[in-house]
Amino acid sequence: MTKFFNSLLLLSLLALSSCKECIEIELYRFKSEFFILPEQRIYAIGDTMKFQSKVPFSHVFGDKPIATRFVLTCVLGMNREARDSTIAIPASLDFDIIPVIGDAEVSSDSIPTYIFTYEVIDTNYIIxxxxxxxxxxxxxxxxDQFNGKIKDYSQCSNSLDMYEMLNGNNNNNVEWRDSIIGYPTLLNDKKRSYFFEVK
Incomplete structure (x- = not known):
């Protein structure tokens, strides 16, 4: 009976400490930038484009102590677009994706989705x-999605879409895209997308 009581007490303490960690993490809404490099309108098959993003800890937590087990992930959409058409076709199969910093998990769907996990380097999340x-x-x-959650704490609710990831390039080619496709870019996509051609 004593063993059972001790086990029950230990489980209760673990649950309370987990909940305490969830409650004490105060997150901030913020905008983060991503870059596509080199920045150009036209690429060739086989060229290497780089996706880069860096998020300082202070953007996520303000001046509060850092929750070292907090994980940032992002999902990017990749579409093929056609002239005179509002229909965008998923295009992740048209690219090879190779992680350099951070990690990538691929869904098993017929059209794969990549979930990228930021790596912690110094006081930044970097991918x-x-x-x-x-x-x-x-x-x-x-x-498409920029998420944060507590690692290994299933009872903590995820903090989904608390952030906004915007394209930080000098020119994300939206006006050029609209002149080619013939339809205006949706307002939500104007600052969060990067348009280009592959020849």
């Missing part, structure tokens, strides 16, 4: 991966 085009056409890479 970088290579994007290598395999097909010609017009394409758009865009922020």
């Amino acid at each position: 970088e991966f290579s994007i290598i085009p395999k097909s010609t056409g017009y394409f758009k890479i865009f922020y």
Whole structure:
């Protein structure tokens, strides 16, 4: 009976400490930037494009102590776009994706989705991966989801979409895209996407 009581007490303490960690993490809404490099309108099959993003701890937690077990992930959309059409076709199969900093998990769907996990370096969350085009056409890479959660704490609720990831390039080619496709870019996509052609 004493063993049972001790086990029950230990489980209760673990649950309370887990909940305490969830409650004490105060997160901030913020905007983060991603970059596509080199910045250009036209790439060739086999070129290496780089996706880069850095998020300082202070953007996530303000001046509060850092929760070292907090994980940032992002999901990017990759679409093929056609002239005179509002229909965008998923295009992740048109690219090779190679993680450089951080990690990538691929869904098992017929059209794979990549979930990228930021790596902690010094006081920043950093991610970088290579994007290598395999097909010609017009394409758009865009922020789809930017999430944060406590690692290994299933009872903590995820903090989904508390952040906004915007394209930080000098020119994300939206006006050029609109003149080619013939339809205006949706307002939500104007700052969170990067349009280019592969020849």
